[in-house]
Amino acid sequence: MAKNLLIVESPAKAKTIEKFLGADFEVKSSYGHIRDLEKDDMGIDIKKNYAPRYIIPADKQKVVKELKQLTKKSDEVWLATDEDREGEAISWHLCEVLGLDPSKTKRIVFHEITKSAIQNAVKNPRTVDMNLVDAQQARRILDRIVGFEISPVLWRKISMRNSLSAGRVQSVAVRLIAEREREINAFVSSSSFKIEAIFNAEDINKRSVNFKAEGSRRKTEEDAESFLQSCKGATYTVTDIQVKPAKKSPAAPFTTSTLQQEASRKLGYSVSKTMLLAQKLYESGNITYMRTDSVNLSDTAMQDIELHVKKQYGDKYVQQRKYKNKNESAQEAHEAIRPTYIENTTIEDADTKRLYELIWKRTIASQMSDAELEKTIAKISISTNKEELTAQGEVLKFDGFLKVYIEDKDDDDANDEGAEGMLPPLSINQTLKLNELKAIERFTRPAPRYTEASLVKKLEELGIGRPSTYAPTISTVLKRGYVEKRDKEGMLRDYRILLLKNDELKKIKEKETTGAERAKLFPTDLGLVVTDFLKEYFSDVMDYGFTAKIEEEFDEIANGKKEWTKTIDVFYKPFKADVEKTLETAERAKGERELGIDKASGKKVLARMGRYGPMVQIGEVNDDEKPRFAKLKSTQSIETITLEEAMDLFKLPRNLGKFEDEDVTVNIGRFGPFIAHDKKFYSLSKEYDPYSITLEESTPIIEEKRIAKDERTLKVFEKEKIQVLKGPYGPYIKQGLRNYKLTKEQQERAAELSIEEVKKIIEEIKANPPKKSARNKRKT
């Protein structure tokens, strides 16, 4: 038995550290937090000065039991949880649960998993910092209060059925998406004309090459036309040439947030996919910890990288760099995300290979020299007017870090002003041959909708959320139905070009696609209604600066300048009053909007949230006649739907005619468009439009589904209403609405199972229901 028990948060970390420490140490993991607030009554005794009631959740009982046993057997327990607020709290909870005295138990910290860092940490133990623990308790309790006080208000005032929620992080995330959508809806695009000239000159090999020059200012159509007219018969002369050196520097090594952004831009991964793959890389020992806000690299890693760059690319390419975090809220308990062995330029595993290579390149590039460029700017005069054209060229003199890595940009900071290529050699007073001069119509664009990754970037800038919560936060707002991730089809738009060629002016119309977006975040009507409601009644919590403000308070608690209960009290008293006032006074929020009058009936047409989501209605409930209702399409919104679009929605359900003597009707239901025939339902795929589908198109869908069902069915026991079916996870048993899993062996002979056997399997599973993990708990 080892004399010392050392506890860290992550099991993968425990394994690595154990190797560094030798036989005197047994290293175990707490698997994160081991206690949490009880759910009943918020887990807080408001009247006893906000005293928290902690419990050990069911999924942590096993770990705690094991740690307790090991504690008894060990001479000394060392707490080596992460060096941040949460890590400090985990150490304190461990003391409480394992019966250790926090003022005596050895607490050690390290920011990097290297032998020297860990041995050094063991030589310099301290004790648990109770101020930091209190800051964490304040954070935890405030989040619980905000979430558990506001969510029930939403159940009462908006809807009970979809378990609505509100929270310090998620509600602000939804607000960002909601406000961006409204900005886009309100945006009025304007257009102007951009001047572009294509000239011709000789390059150093005396070959004739084309290059582009641009006018300095956008013009109206009239101005552009008169400018082009005035250029007829002009000569074009180079009046000035400037050559300037320029450089580009590599980006800092990856944090969780920047990794998510680049994996999204370069590999098209969702935030959760990136984290899943990064977790795999971490567990297999290929990269350092993937949930970090630090851009720091360990000294040993920096040395290894330097050696590798020297060997691979030569001394000229090396430049050691220490990066500083721009983000004030960073807690930097870990290193940046980097390969553990820099000499592994790639890995074999197909799933994680691309992400690994991205991390490898970014890490290597971060310690390489600047790229050196030469920028050339030539000014060109026009003999017939006073305008001036500018041609820009860029030559890469030394590639430096660009040899391995180029950071991508989001579309919102993309710069479409002239992709700069090479310029032929030019001299002052040189006359240029004009190929053509164009004025191209360009339109202003609204800010783009958020992607998962750009939302994470924004949240991080605001100091909202942590590396471990970015991906779960996005899942939450999607799951609650506040936000949807989807594509938007672009629209064709005309744009005009004025072209001057051979002194002849032509007007051309061309078409371009605009507004196409992929995998963007859209607020749902529910998200908009909830956001408006929260903004009206809980404006302080919804403020973009709220987290930053309370983080200052938490810092003061951590520095021992403030008592945590005081901070909570100052927040809670007015907040609770807001909650009560809202419950008393707030109207039920429906997001109602009047669209106009139905010509046929003369009644009002309204769009609003109904019990089952956004809908339109003709007439009102108090009218003599019952109103007619229709559900909005998934891409429509209460805020933007027009009267005409609303009236189209009432065209369903449609009766298509008879098939096998039964009516075929088409409608849009809970799960999208479907055909109903003979009391059975058939989903319509995207290629069919429920408003225009014909009887002839619908009958093959019915027939195909019948065949597919036959193939899926292995066995039917009519009398008992039991079926043996084939699913994506292999054969299983279905009785009524319940499914029963088969063992591997049973699956193999699924088609031969007898009714007795099947009944026995069902009985056994009913007697010993499979355990559902806490995380996968589902409503039944």
Place this chain on the structure above:
DNA sequence: CAGTGAGCGAGCTTCCGCTTGACTT
């Protein structure tokens, strides 16, 4: 699975931040 759109008011949901496997139809 698929119709509804209001209201009896049962019973129940909900937060953020730390960590992994167990589980899925």
